[in-house]
Amino acid sequence: MKEFIYLDHAATTPMHPSVIDKMTEAMQNAYGNASSVHQLGRRSKGLLEEARQVFASSINAHPTEIVMTSGGTESDNMAILKTAETCAAQGKHVITTSIEHPAVKEPISELEARGFEITVLPVNQEGRISVQQVIEALRPDTILVSVIYGNNEIGSLMPITEIGQYLKTLDHQVIFHTDAVQAYGTEVIDVKEQGIDLLSVSSHKINGPKGVGFLYVNRKLSLPAMMTGGEQESRRRAGTENIPGILGFQEAVKIRMQEKNNVRAAYQDLKDNFLKEMDNSSIEYAVNGSLDHSLPHILSVHIKGVQAEKLLIHLDLAHVAVSTGSACSAGNVDPSPVLEALHGQGHPAVAETLRFSFGYGLTREQVVSVVLILEKAVAFLKEK
Known part of the structure; x- marks a missing residue:
């Protein structure tokens, strides 16, 4: 089969060869249950704690503040639903933005159905909110602010540091959560400096395996478990830990942390070159959102006068993998x-x-x- 040109890394990333090697080794040699007291179990437990240290170091957290999860969706759900559950007596007001990932949007909708009041902040033409919007939306009964770090569709970066630092000046506690699934691995994240209380991360966005992630929980907070059963993760997330997946994730984080500056520059270079080629083409286009305040690896492009779904089919037939700006499910396209x-x-x-x-x-x-393939596809569709 002809090899695909893959430009859908925001959806998921191919695993790094070193990650595959690490996981293969772990499946062969680290098969003990980390909760078992025998030597094989203790070995797995030790490997798990070494990985937790790596994850913590990557965001300037303490290892005890890292809760292993199945990925970004579980992390977001735990952060939002369990914060609301814990803090409902102090207030039932939550602030978020209009461009959150569904993993944030849906649990917040669930809170609204339970009687919580939700303030949804609109974004500007750059796809960003301002700190002032947050300040003006705050109320005495605000318990949670959840703002995406970098948007998964248009790549816009939010003023996370400014928001977090401001919230820490308040007289009453307002917990600050950010979905950093797209930003982790390219942006410099320091949860202490930035005033972040809860932060969601997923392995498969940085060339690690699917089904693994973590939630950073500030140790000043006490969230009840989302998954109940055993006493794993210090009773914060029940279930036998996926040691091969966690070690693969650890390897991906190590690689990314060692090469982060180079990775960011490399992705930005690809993005800049793509735009340069677009400028030299006959394609009439506009960038959605900001180029100045955006993730280096995401570019949302309005290709004027051509339906994106039709373009997607042409590109797919040409073995180019991209996404539309729409969510598709079972053949139905929603805006x-x-x-x-x-x-x-x-x-x-x-x-x-x-x-x-x-x-x-x-x-x-x-x-x-x-870009050449895209240019031909656009020309063909405009002629029809």
């Missing part, structure tokens, strides 16, 4: 809430946007090839 929040309902960009996301293994030459 992207993120693009609607950015442009308004009915704007052409909502139906004419493709997301290109760059990552490990992609080359400049492939980027040039994709």
